[in-house]
Amino acid sequence: MIAALLVPMVVHDTYIRHLFIIAFIYGVVAASWDVTLGYGGIFNFAHVSFFGIGVYATGLTAKLLGLDPWLAMLFGGVAASAAAVIVAVPVVRLQGVYVVLVTFAFSQLVLQLVISQSQVTGGTQGMVRVPTLWLPGYNFLRDYKFGYYYVALGLLVITTICLRWLVRSNFGLSIKALRDSEDYAVSRGIPIAWQRLKALVASAFFPGVAGGLYAVYLRVASPEIFDFSTSSLILSMVLVGGISSIYGPIVAAFLLTFLSEGLANINNFAEGRFMVVAAAMVIVLLFFPKGLASALPTHFAKKAAQRASTLAKPKGA
Amino acid sequence: MTADTLSAILVSGIVLGSGYALMASGLSLVWTTLGIFNFAHGVLMTLGAYVAWTVSDSAGLNLGLAAGIAVTVAALIGVGILIERVIVRPFYSNRDILLITVMTTLAAMIFLQKGIQLLWGARLKQLQPLVAGNVRILNTTISAQETLVIVVAPLLLGALWLFLSRTRIGRGIRAVGQNPDAARLIGINVSQLFIVTFALSAVLAGLTGVLLGSVRLLTPEFGSDPLVKALIIVIFGGLGSLAGTIAAAYLMGLVEAALTFFIGIYWTPSMIFLMLIIVLLVRPQGLLGKVVR
Numbered sequence: 001m002i003a004a005l006l007v008p009m010v011v012h013d014t015y016i017r018h019l020f021i022i023a024f025i026y027g028v029v030a031a032s033w034d035v036t037l038g039y040g041g042i043f044n045f046a047h048v049s050f051f052g053i054g055v056y057a058t059g060l061t062a063k064l065l066g067l068d069p070w071l072a073m074l075f076g077g078v079a080a081s082a083a084a085v086i087v088a089v090p091v092v093r094l095q096g097v098y099v100v101l102v103t104f105a106f107s108q109l110v111l112q113l114v115i116s117q118s119q120v121t122g123g124t125q126g127m128v129r130v131p132t133l134w135l136p137g138y139n140f141l142r143d144y145k146f147g148y149y150y151v152a153l154g155l156l157v158i159t160t161i162c163l164r165w166l167v168r169s170n171f172g173l174s175i176k177a178l179r180d181s182e183d184y185a186v187s188r189g190i191p192i193a194w195q196r197l198k199a200l201v202a203s204a205f206f207p208g209v210a211g212g213l214y215a216v217y218l219r220v221a222s223p224e225i226f227d228f229s230t231s232s233l234i235l236s237m238v239l240v241g242g243i244s245s246i247y248g249p250i251v252a253a254f255l256l257t258f259l260s261e262g263l264a265n266i267n268n269f270a271e272g273r274f275m276v277v278a279a280a281m282v283i284v285l286l287f288f289p290k291g292l293a294s295a296l297p298t299h300f301a302k303k304a305a306q307r308a309s310t311l312a313k314p315k316g317a
Numbered sequence: 318m319t320a321d322t323l324s325a326i327l328v329s330g331i332v333l334g335s336g337y338a339l340m341a342s343g344l345s346l347v348w349t350t351l352g353i354f355n356f357a358h359g360v361l362m363t364l365g366a367y368v369a370w371t372v373s374d375s376a377g378l379n380l381g382l383a384a385g386i387a388v389t390v391a392a393l394i395g396v397g398i399l400i401e402r403v404i405v406r407p408f409y410s411n412r413d414i415l416l417i418t419v420m421t422t423l424a425a426m427i428f429l430q431k432g433i434q435l436l437w438g439a440r441l442k443q444l445q446p447l448v449a450g451n452v453r454i455l456n457t458t459i460s461a462q463e464t465l466v467i468v469v470a471p472l473l474l475g476a477l478w479l480f481l482s483r484t485r486i487g488r489g490i491r492a493v494g495q496n497p498d499a500a501r502l503i504g505i506n507v508s509q510l511f512i513v514t515f516a517l518s519a520v521l522a523g524l525t526g527v528l529l530g531s532v533r534l535l536t537p538e539f540g541s542d543p544l545v546k547a548l549i550i551v552i553f554g555g556l557g558s559l560a561g562t563i564a565a566a567y568l569m570g571l572v573e574a575a576l577t578f579f580i581g582i583y584w585t586p587s588m589i590f591l592m593l594i595i596v597l598l599v600r601p602q603g604l605l606g607k608v609v610r
Contacts, residue, residue: 043416090597097354097556100419101548102597104356105590108545112586228541232427235420271431278424278431282404285417 004153017145021217023257024152025210028159030237030249032206038243039167040199041179043099046087048234049107050080050204052225054211056114056121059130059221064120069133073212080208083110084200091200092193111226126222130215148217155213156250159206163246166202175199229274233260236281256280324455326574332463334570335470336529338563340547341554342474343521345562348551349494350514353418357400357425358522359544360433364396365389365523366530366539367433370442382445389523397519400425401512434537444530466528473524474563477517481559490514494557546573549593555602 011017029051036044054076062072087106091099114121121127133140133151140147166172175195177185186192215221224230237256241248256277263273340362347355371377373385404421408414446462454464481487489510492500501507526540533539546569554565572592576585 043419045419086594090594094597094601097348097415097419098552098597098601100354100416101552102593105545105549105552105593108541109586109590116583116586228423229427229431232423235423239420271434274431275428275435278427281424282421285421286407289411289413289417 007149014145017149019258019261021145021148021152022261023254024156025214025217026234026237026257027156027250027253028210029207030234030241030253031159031163031246032203033234033238034241034243034246034249035163035167035172035175035203036199037238038245039172039179040175040196040203042091042196042199043096044087044091044103044200045100045231045235046084046103046107047203047207048231049110049226050083051207051211051214051230051234052107052114052223053083053110054080054208055215055221055225056127056211057208058212059127059215060120062131062216063127063129069131069216073209073216076212076215077205077208080204080211081201084204085197088197088200092196107226107231111223114223114226121221121223124223126220126224128220130219130221132219133216148213152213152217155210159210160246160250162206167246171195171198232281233274233277236277236284239281240284321456322578325457326578327571328454328457328459330571330574331467331567332459332532332570333573334567335466336525336543337546337550337570338474338566339470339521339525339528340543341550341562341566342477342559343518343525344547345551345554345557345559346477346490346521347514347518349557349559350490351405351511353405353415354422355400355515355518356419356422356544357429358518358547359540359542360426360429361393361396361519361522362526362529362540362543363433363535363537364429364526365393366444366526366535367437367442368392368523369527369530370444370535371437373445374442382447385444386524386527389527390520393519393523394516396429397516398512400519401515405515406508406511430537437537439537442535444527444535446531460532462531466532469528473521477521478559480517486510486513549589552593553596 007017007020011020029047033044033047036042036047057079058069058072058076061067061075062069067075087103090102094102115123118124133147135147167176174185174190177188178190178192178195182192211225214225233256234253237252238249240256241250241252260273260277263276264270266272340358344355344358347353347358369382369385369389371385372380372388373382378384400422404425405418408417408421411417446460448461448465450461451458452461452464479487481491489500489505490513492503492505493507493510493514497507522540525543529543530539547566550565550569551562553569554561554563569589573585573589576588580588
């Protein structure tokens with residue numbers, strides 16, 4: 001945490017700072033995805049489209065309506081949550097593969113809508129010259145990404161705190177209960193549709209804001225965000241990091257952002273890096289079905305057990 | 318609405334529906350038999366069209382379309398078997414097989430799509446039409462290739478139905494779909510049939526690609542839109558029912574053609590999604606499906 005605060009003091013290269021900012025943003029998306037996918041057990045594949053909706057909602061309101069970019073970012077979160085309500089209406093009543101199909105269809109249809117409304121959204125070309133963030137007397141564009149670094153880091157920290165609180169609250173416990181034993185949880189009076197709706201709406205807010213930051217930071221909104229490759233990149237962060245752990249996806253977001261950007265610098269390999277990420281995802285699923293994080297806790301658990309047993313021994317025995 | 322617009326909507330709806338029916342039936346076949354959803358199905362269609370292009374086009378090997386189709390069929394049998402072996406088979410005994418295979422087939426889709434982009438580049442390509450010229454049907458002029466799609470799709474689907482209902486392997490596939498444990502007990506080689514099913518579905522996708530590759534332009538994302546439509550169709554038609562899937566495919570084609578005519582191409586996708594939500598709210602099992610839990 002402190003190390004993350006100090007990074008910009010040490011790293012003066014704007015490209016490396018850029019990678020950190022992107023990793024923070026992806027971290028927000030991946031960690032919040034884990035609330036519905038990991039903790040809720042809802043096969044929600046629309047999460048990246050919530051991110052994309054945040055990008056476009058912020059871009060459109062900031063550019064066309066002249067809304068203050070800070071407020072536009074928040075609006076991105078609100079718009080993503082509103083979209084989550086629309087997705088939730090059919091999803092809360094369905095099960096298993098139907099949930100996957102509906103959420104997938106939703107994200108593709110949002111993409112179609114963005115492409116087709118080209119007079120507003122710029123169609124396949126995307127939307128450029130989105131207004132940047134500003135503070136009185138401070139220029140975000142001329143500080144070698146210093147300001148954006150801290151905004152993105154701040155967003156990640158706030159998101160992490162909120163998500164931790166969310167999954168540990170009674171509400172978080174109830175969606176875990178629904179995941180683990182639906183019939184039992186329902187019989188104990190947990191309203192399944194209502195809890196799932198709340199989980200989707202709450203977890204959609206964070207990628208919405210992250211999308212807003214993405215839009216005002218890169219100053220573009222392009223339909224590639226809705227592409228399957230973005231989905232699979234962030235999905236692989238959730239999987240590699242390990243589901244049902246908020247921190248795992250964040251760590252994986254760093255690893256994979258730097259890995260995939262590093263590969264992108266190899267000549268003519270900008271597209272090929274997604275092949276590597278896809279292959280990595282399959283390999284992790286084959287050998288660590290619960291994510292790489294699942295390999296670590298057993299190690300820590302052993303250590304803890306050892307310590308506990310040494311403590312339990314009476315002194316001098 | 319005049320009779321001419323009605324027939325125009327009918328004809329273009331049937332063209333769309335034929336393509337969707339071929340795509341959705343392959344998807345539905347794998348779902349019924351193996352209980353998994355193959356998200357790489359769309360990219361298999363793309364792959365089929367690109368392989369056929371390479372073999373048949375003058376800029377490629379220039380061996381003619383017949384050779385192109387033959388190589389496509391062979392290549393897709395291979396890829397289908399490979400996908401089944403590498404990313405589906407290891408998870409058969411897993412409790413979360415449905416979710417895991419969604420992820421692995423999604424990964425396969427990205428892998429193949431980006432691979433196609435690396436191998437063939439992003440430049441647009443188009444297959445030679447199998448038949449040239451235009452045909453007038455019901456006062457509407459469409460290309461002969463589109464007519465071919467209308468004719469070939471029901472033939473292929475009929476052949477699929479005959480295969481599933483008359484041959485020993487086909488009946489075995491249906492038996493596995495109904496109850497894999499019972500099928501194993503009576504001596505059916507289940508894992509062999511899984512491979513056959515996967516290869517068959519891949520070939521269906523590849524042939525769809527060859528048929529549509531001369532109607533539309535080839536891009537690495539060629540199969541994405543048909544995949545999403547096929548997913549929606551499979552939900553509409555009800556999971557596990559091949560007849561329901563095919564009926565829903567033609568219905569979807571007609572609805573799409575009508576919506577495109579009346580409200581324009583811009584709003585059609587959102588309207589289709591809205592319809593999907595409404596159908597699922599009223600009948601969560603799909604229009605023709607049975608309740609499965």
